[in-house]
Amino acid sequence: MIPIIKIPRPIPIQPRQSAFTRWFWDNLSMGHFETTQCASCERLSFPPREICPTCLSPDYRFVELSGRGHLYTRTYVHMVPTRLIPIAPLSLGLVDLEEGLRIACTLLDRGEPLKIDDAIQMCCMKFNDGVLFGAAKGER
Amino acid sequence: MVAILSAVAIPVGRYMPGDGARGGTYETDCLVRVAAQAMREVGVSGKDIDSVILTMNPPNTQQVGFSAHFASRLGLQCRGQMSEVMNLGISGGLAFDQGVNDILLGRADIVLVGGVLYQSAIKGHVGMEQGIRSVGDVEFQSPFGFTPISWYALDAARYMHDFDLTPDDLAHVAVKSRRWARDNDVAQFREDLTFDEVMASDMIVDPLRLHDIPQRADGAVCFLLARDEIVADSRKPVVRVAARGFAHDGHHQVGDHPHDMTSFPAAQQACTRSLADWGRSLQDIDLFELYAPCSITELIVMESIGLSARGQAKHDLLQGRTSLGGDLPVNSSGGCLSRGHPPALTPLYGLYEIWQQLSQQAGKRQIQNAQSGFHICELGNYNAALAHIMEVA
Numbered sequence: 001m002i003p004i005i006k007i008p009r010p011i012p013i014q015p016r017q018s019a020f021t022r023w024f025w026d027n028l029s030m031g032h033f034e035t036t037q038c039a040s041c042e043r044l045s046f047p048p049r050e051i052c053p054t055c056l057s058p059d060y061r062f063v064e065l066s067g068r069g070h071l072y073t074r075t076y077v078h079m080v081p082t083r084l085i086p087i088a089p090l091s092l093g094l095v096d097l098e099e100g101l102r103i104a105c106t107l108l109d110r111g112e113p114l115k116i117d118d119a120i121q122m123c124c125m126k127f128n129d130g131v132l133f134g135a136a137k138g139e140r
Numbered sequence: 141m142v143a144i145l146s147a148v149a150i151p152v153g154r155y156m157p158g159d160g161a162r163g164g165t166y167e168t169d170c171l172v173r174v175a176a177q178a179m180r181e182v183g184v185s186g187k188d189i190d191s192v193i194l195t196m197n198p199p200n201t202q203q204v205g206f207s208a209h210f211a212s213r214l215g216l217q218c219r220g221q222m223s224e225v226m227n228l229g230i231s232g233g234l235a236f237d238q239g240v241n242d243i244l245l246g247r248a249d250i251v252l253v254g255g256v257l258y259q260s261a262i263k264g265h266v267g268m269e270q271g272i273r274s275v276g277d278v279e280f281q282s283p284f285g286f287t288p289i290s291w292y293a294l295d296a297a298r299y300m301h302d303f304d305l306t307p308d309d310l311a312h313v314a315v316k317s318r319r320w321a322r323d324n325d326v327a328q329f330r331e332d333l334t335f336d337e338v339m340a341s342d343m344i345v346d347p348l349r350l351h352d353i354p355q356r357a358d359g360a361v362c363f364l365l366a367r368d369e370i371v372a373d374s375r376k377p378v379v380r381v382a383a384r385g386f387a388h389d390g391h392h393q394v395g396d397h398p399h400d401m402t403s404f405p406a407a408q409q410a411c412t413r414s415l416a417d418w419g420r421s422l423q424d425i426d427l428f429e430l431y432a433p434c435s436i437t438e439l440i441v442m443e444s445i446g447l448s449a450r451g452q453a454k455h456d457l458l459q460g461r462t463s464l465g466g467d468l469p470v471n472s473s474g475g476c477l478s479r480g481h482p483p484a485l486t487p488l489y490g491l492y493e494i495w496q497q498l499s500q501q502a503g504k505r506q507i508q509n510a511q512s513g514f515h516i517c518e519l520g521n522y523n524a525a526l527a528h529i530m531e532v533a
Contacts, residue, residue, distance in 0.1 A: 012283070012285075013282065013283040013285070014283070015279050015280070015283045016278055016279045017279070021279060046396045047277060047279065047280040047396075072398065072401075073294045073295075073297045073298035073301070073401065074297055075290055075293040075294050075297055075347075076345070076346040077286075077287055077290050077293075077345050077346075078342070078343055078344055078345065078346070079264055079265075079268065079287065079289070079344045079345065080265065080268060080285050080287065081265060081268035081269045081271070081272055081285060082265040082266055082268070082269055083269070084285045085265060089346075090284070092284055092285065092286060092290060092294075094294060094394060094401075096398045100398065101397060102394060102395060102397060102398050102399075103396075104276070104280075104281050104286060105284055106284050116297065116298065116301045117301075132283060132284070
């Protein structure tokens with residue numbers, strides 16, 4: 001399970017959900033951060049993939065991730081798309097998870113800004129009308 | 141081999157009429173004028189051109205079916221092909237490459253390669269709506285707001301963490317670029333730019349400021365390519381395409397497994413392949429036009445292709461090695477920061493600079509006795525790279 005953080009406003013950009021990726025988003029909303037693992041070669045992919053990009057197997061299973069990792073790099077985006085103007089600047093970064101996956105997402109800087117190499121805990125950001133994943137400060 | 145018969149470019153700038161404007165010059169008119177000039181300069185008529193390969197216009201261009209419309213305006217009746225090429229920032233390089241291929245395959249004797257891009261009247265925030273869809277997975281990355289420049293900023297932040305590089309160092313890339321651009325007739329920005337002005341400019345995507353990134357711009361470029369023996373009958377020196385190399389790292393912006401973002405493997409591989417194709421080394425090249433939308437990108441590409449040692453590009457910059465008179469002239473056009481960056485056309489503007497330098501038409505920024513030039517362009521976060529080596533025959 002990963003923490004669920006309530007954000008009391010509408011989601012700025014609703015992520016598109018396919019028949020395949022709905023599983024991911026539905027589970028995220030309940031605090032389960034999952035992705036696919038190839039049933040043939042065991043490769044983990046993120047985002048979830050129906051077809052393994054390494055061995056092309058169509059057999060996969062969803063596995064739950066720890067959500068723990070560290071911050072590889074980060075930025076603040078001041079010049080943003082129209083729909084994101086109300087929440088600019090955007091705090092964004094790349095997180096490397098313990099399981100060996102790299103994830104691009106919002107950084108939840110609460111108090112001190114997150115720094116490169118900081119320990120990270122992935123979170124579910126629960127907006128009024130949808131969810132996204134984000135990264136907050138974790139424990140070493 | 142294939143050589144450049146003629147080349148014409150307009151200054152990178154702002155030409156796009158705003159909404160409801162009357163009396164402006166629209167895309168087809170603009171490119172027809174440029175192409176007609178390129179054809180007149182070497183006495184080529186519409187019936188002489190066998191293929192037309194243009195960069196594809198962005199969705200805001202009202203005229204769809206652009207290449208057919210364009211060809212009809214110049215009386216072209218092609219036997220090779222007539223097409224529009226698109227793959228984000230690398231588009232111009234691919235169009236050029238495809239033109240070279242048509243000649244090598246015997247499908248054409250003379251090929252027109254070019255493009256026009258109008259985007260400057262689109263407000264930045266509106267353009268970013270398209271931008272986030274171009275440089276990320278629309279389901280899993282775009283909703284967060286990763287803009288095109290944000291990926292280079294992520295590179296920059298990590299590079300600064302791993303190596304001795306500061307925002308002050310990056311500012312010198314912008315200042316160096318502007319010094320080159322002052323003497324370039326097709327540059328978007330030619331007025332002086334100081335270090336203090338760069339450092340006082342607005343933060344756009346941390347740690348990149350306004351002068352670390354390109355501004356919105358329009359442009360138009362046209363090349364006529366032909367076999368070198370045809371070119372030799374028309375002009376000297378003959379500037380020919382000596383080699384090429386392409387590589388793709390397999391990622392869309394970023395891999396899903398950790399990898400180093402302070403170097404660009406595709407740039408390294410494309411460069412290596414082009415040098416193998418040429419049969420000579422990087423030390424034999426006289427000038428370098430590197431597709432570098434941001435200050436940090438120029439430094440990382442320099443290191444990735446082996447022009448500078450890892451972590452040393454800033455020292456080569458600060459020692460003046462990449463400036464006029466230096467032994468490693470980089471982006472003598474002024475690059476994306478000052479020559480300007482109409483993205484799909486940037487590769488064609490880069491090749492245009494090499495053409496000007498190798499044909500001794502570069503005026504005050506002329507690199508003495510330049511005999512060969514290296515050009516590289518990219519898409520994504522340098523996920524794919526295409527290199528061309530040009531030389532005087």
